[in-house]
Amino acid sequence: ILVNRYGSRPVVIFGGLLCGIGMVSAAFCTSILQLYICVGFITGFGLALNLQPSVIIIGKYFLKRRPIANGLAMAGSPVMLCTLAPLNQFLFDNFGWRGSFLILGAILLNCCVAGALFRPMGAATASVKTQATEEGKDALKEEVTKDAMEMSSPMNIPMETTTEEEGGKDCCEKINQYLDFSLFKHRGFLIYLIGNVLMFLGFFAPIVFLAPYAKHIGIDEYSAAFLLSILAIVDMIARPTTGIIANSKWVRPRIQYFFSFSIAFNGACHLLCPLASGYTGLVVYSVFFGLAFGMVCAMLFETLMDLVGAARFTSAVGLVTIAECCTILLGPPIGGTLIDTFGDYKYMFIKCGAVMVLAGTFLFIMNYYNYRMLAKEEKERKAxxxxxKSVRTENEGRNNWNKEIVRDGPELEPLREEREGLKKEVNGT
Structure with a gap:
């Protein structure tokens, strides 16, 4: 909504300010509740205002190489995952936790600088769009027929029913202007939404429990933490590489299948994780997990844009994020509950793997159905x-039907009575 109303640049700058304020305020907190508010709520809200505009603006500037641009943009996350943990430890050892929050707040204020570099669409593009709109309006005016003029005459205008309905329509139109709820009628969007909501039940939990699982099987603390670094390094390489592959002429026309395969591959890695023995086995798992994780993240927003188009992408991201947040929050607690119940981490990995394989299979089957339906609809449209002749006959029938409704509709009865009264007065004089 904010991006549609104000644009990406001011939203990112405002989000950067919130991030800086939240982290700096955390340095002066005296209770856990205050830290929750400053770091969790204020900083988290600021980061949310940074992520979505950054993804949305890619769709406005890239078309031919958009998958590559998405892959490169999403590669920033694993870079910080590699560097942030040792940086936090260094800051804590040298400046304490309060000083660490102050420095991290200053670092996050650089989001404002990044937002200032977001170049809005130029005036030339806007003028071209305006000119095209005006030309379209002129063309429509020229195509007005005699029947349409008759229907728009004072004697044939339907009376307004109720002002309440009109006010309700105005309110809905204003809301729909910033958040397009008609996307819930879009077949491809609904398939994407259901598959992703299911996928996120098992997407993040393995990352949360990877290091604790390594400690559980007897691996030392530093070696267990290094598994996350391995995962992040592979993830950092996989995201732009996946973008390049997805942009190829063989993959991009059917990128939804590639995305489905990536999700199922991710789930297969989790299903095989309990079979890994020792530290070497977990290193191999981390490599494949990082590869699969990077593949999914690189195409997460590209596939959505491929389905709904750049014009509706802003609303689609907002609606999808709202639905996905629920399962993102539920995934790790459900995994932790399984660990506490059975006393073993393997059931958590099996649950995550099964859910993701199911999500990938669902998306593959439903996207196949969607592609078939789109091809059928395109064939009918071309026919x-x-x-x-059939199109002209259909339009003429529709126009005649509308005219009969307008002329004979009960809502015109008061107007006809008034007209008859005027005729009688004229005859009487």
Whole structure:
């Protein structure tokens, strides 16, 4: 909503300010509750205002190489995952936790600088769009027929029913202007939404429990932490590489299948994790997990943009994020509950793997169905265009039907009575 109303640049700058304020305020906190508010709520809200505009603006500037741009943009997350943990430890050892929050707040204020570099769409593009709109309006005016003029005459205008309905429509139109709820009628969007909501039940939990699982099987603390670094390094390489592959002429026309495979591959890695023995086995798992994780993240937003288009992408991201947040929050607690119940980490990995394989299979089957339906609809549309007689007959029938409704509708009865009264007065004089 904010991006549609104000644009990406001011939203990112405001989000950067919130991030800086939240982290600096955390340095002066005296209770856990205050830390929750400053770091969790204020900083978290600021980071949310940074992520979505950054993804949305890619779709406005890139088309031909958009998958590559998405892959490169999403590669920033694993870079920070590699460097942030040792940086936090260094700051804590040298400046304490209060000093660490102050320095991290200053670092996050650089989001404002990044937001200032977001170049809005130029005036030339806007003028071209305006000119095209005006030309379209002129063309429509020229195509007004005699029947349409008759229907718009004072004697044939339908009376307004109720002002409440009109006010309700205005309110809905204003809301729909910033958040397009008509996306819930979009077949591809619904398939994507259901598959992703299911996927996120098992997407983040393995990252949360990887290091504790390594400690559980007897691996020392530093070696267990290094597994996350291995995962992040592979993830950092996998994201732009996946973007390049997804941009190829063989993959991009059917990128939804590639995305489905990536999710299922991710789930297969988790299902095989309990079979890994020793530290070497977990290193191999971390490599494949990082590869699969990077593949999914690189195409997460690209596939959505491929389905709904750049014009509706802003609303689609907002609606998808709202739905996904629920399962993102539920995934790790459910995994922790399984660990506490059975006293073993393998059931958590099996649960995550099974959910993701199911999500990948669902997306693959439903995307196949969606592609078939789109091809069928396109074929029917072309058949109608090639037969102008049937289109003209259909339009004439629709116009005649509308005219009969307007002329004979009960809502025009007061107008007809008034007209008859005027005729009688004229005859009487």
């Amino acid at each position: 109608k265009e090639e037969d102008p």
